[in-house]
Amino acid sequence: MTPRLWAACTLGVLVVVLIVYAALVIPWHRPPAPRADQLAALGQLPRDQVQRAQAFHSELRPGSYLSLAVGLIGALLLGLTPLGARLVSFAGRPFGDHWIAQAVLGGLLVVLVVEVITLPLAAWRHTIVVRYGISTQTWGAWAVDLAKSYAVGAVIGGLALLGFYTVTRLAPRWWWAFGALGAAALVVLLSFVLPVIVEPVFNKFTPMEQGPLRTELMSLAARDNVPVRDVLVADASRRTRAVNAYVSGFGPTRRIVVYDTMLTEATPDEVVSVTAHELGHAKRGDVLVGTIIGALGAAAAVIALYLLGSLGWLLRLAGTESMREPRSIALLLALVTLAGLAGGPVQALVSRRIEARADAHALELTGDAATFEAMQRRLGTVNLSDPDPPTWEYLMYASHPSTVERMAAARAYARGER
Numbered sequence: 001m002t003p004r005l006w007a008a009c010t011l012g013v014l015v016v017v018l019i020v021y022a023a024l025v026i027p028w029h030r031p032p033a034p035r036a037d038q039l040a041a042l043g044q045l046p047r048d049q050v051q052r053a054q055a056f057h058s059e060l061r062p063g064s065y066l067s068l069a070v071g072l073i074g075a076l077l078l079g080l081t082p083l084g085a086r087l088v089s090f091a092g093r094p095f096g097d098h099w100i101a102q103a104v105l106g107g108l109l110v111v112l113v114v115e116v117i118t119l120p121l122a123a124w125r126h127t128i129v130v131r132y133g134i135s136t137q138t139w140g141a142w143a144v145d146l147a148k149s150y151a152v153g154a155v156i157g158g159l160a161l162l163g164f165y166t167v168t169r170l171a172p173r174w175w176w177a178f179g180a181l182g183a184a185a186l187v188v189l190l191s192f193v194l195p196v197i198v199e200p201v202f203n204k205f206t207p208m209e210q211g212p213l214r215t216e217l218m219s220l221a222a223r224d225n226v227p228v229r230d231v232l233v234a235d236a237s238r239r240t241r242a243v244n245a246y247v248s249g250f251g252p253t254r255r256i257v258v259y260d261t262m263l264t265e266a267t268p269d270e271v272v273s274v275t276a277h278e279l280g281h282a283k284r285g286d287v288l289v290g291t292i293i294g295a296l297g298a299a300a301a302v303i304a305l306y307l308l309g310s311l312g313w314l315l316r317l318a319g320t321e322s323m324r325e326p327r328s329i330a331l332l333l334a335l336v337t338l339a340g341l342a343g344g345p346v347q348a349l350v351s352r353r354i355e356a357r358a359d360a361h362a363l364e365l366t367g368d369a370a371t372f373e374a375m376q377r378r379l380g381t382v383n384l385s386d387p388d389p390p391t392w393e394y395l396m397y398a399s400h401p402s403t404v405e406r407m408a409a410a411r412a413y414a415r416g417e418r
């Protein structure tokens, strides 16, 4: 069998494994949240508040879509014309066209071009979130955050590109196999490392101070049989007024993080309700599930790239000789951008189902549907979420059920519907 046939078979197996795994572990059946309850909940939200949230989102929309379009067009222009390959060569020239310079600096240059052309739109977005009082950041703080995220992306991206093109050079015929393994391993590694190394770059985390709330949260976790190392408070208030909580990492790095804004904006009961939702994620190992799906997807993507690399016309379009050469970086980026766009709605659907299950867990664990509903209303109000977003926007992007959906789920639960 030729390497290409092996690659095609491996890709086939990976895709089947991915589908079977997803079919088995994703809670496709979601708890009831009848539309009638959603509309009733919507009707009970203060009208001016709903209008303000909708106005906020309609102001954000043009910039968001423009940014999406500009980013896509930029990636395609660089990747499906020789422009990107020329940028990569340009980056390598001062270093005698060394492949390492091309891979790392060329890769950074290509990504930076796309970032820079969408930067004005990000700035526009910032003016809107500041005007609506969500963001508390000055331009200086905003720029520092941006620079930090570029730096983090540059380190991770640079290492990934370096690893990728090292493998393509060492194993010209079988690089797809090593590349697939490496990509999967990188996803797993990042899952462990990001909460410990990258999150502290952006926020300061401190253990929640001793007191009745902390005691209650830890005993909630104990009652739920979820080992939690710590409940941490993130100093999100230096950036935003929005409230949030999340669970990240798994095994020894698993932690529950609550925004400090949550502690000032929400009642202690509501914080308990949010934490119960996060415990639902921890209990079901949702971070691990996401990591496994991500690792399988990353491995499949590398093999797909290898197979696409046999399309002569595609390489000619991109002005590169082979996927194995750093000059293919822009083509890679274009393909990844397209795949991300196509996979987005599926990812959003999977995320919404997992979130709905965590909601159900919170309701069951606390047995307090009223507080859960109040907490959802609070989250929606403070964060200015559109309580009932337009259908296609919901299908394309929503990572969580809508506010009215979550309120409706609480009402259905209270009536005993499961």
Ligand SMILES: [Zn+2]
Pocket: 277, 278, 281, 355, 358
């Ligand atoms: Zn969640």
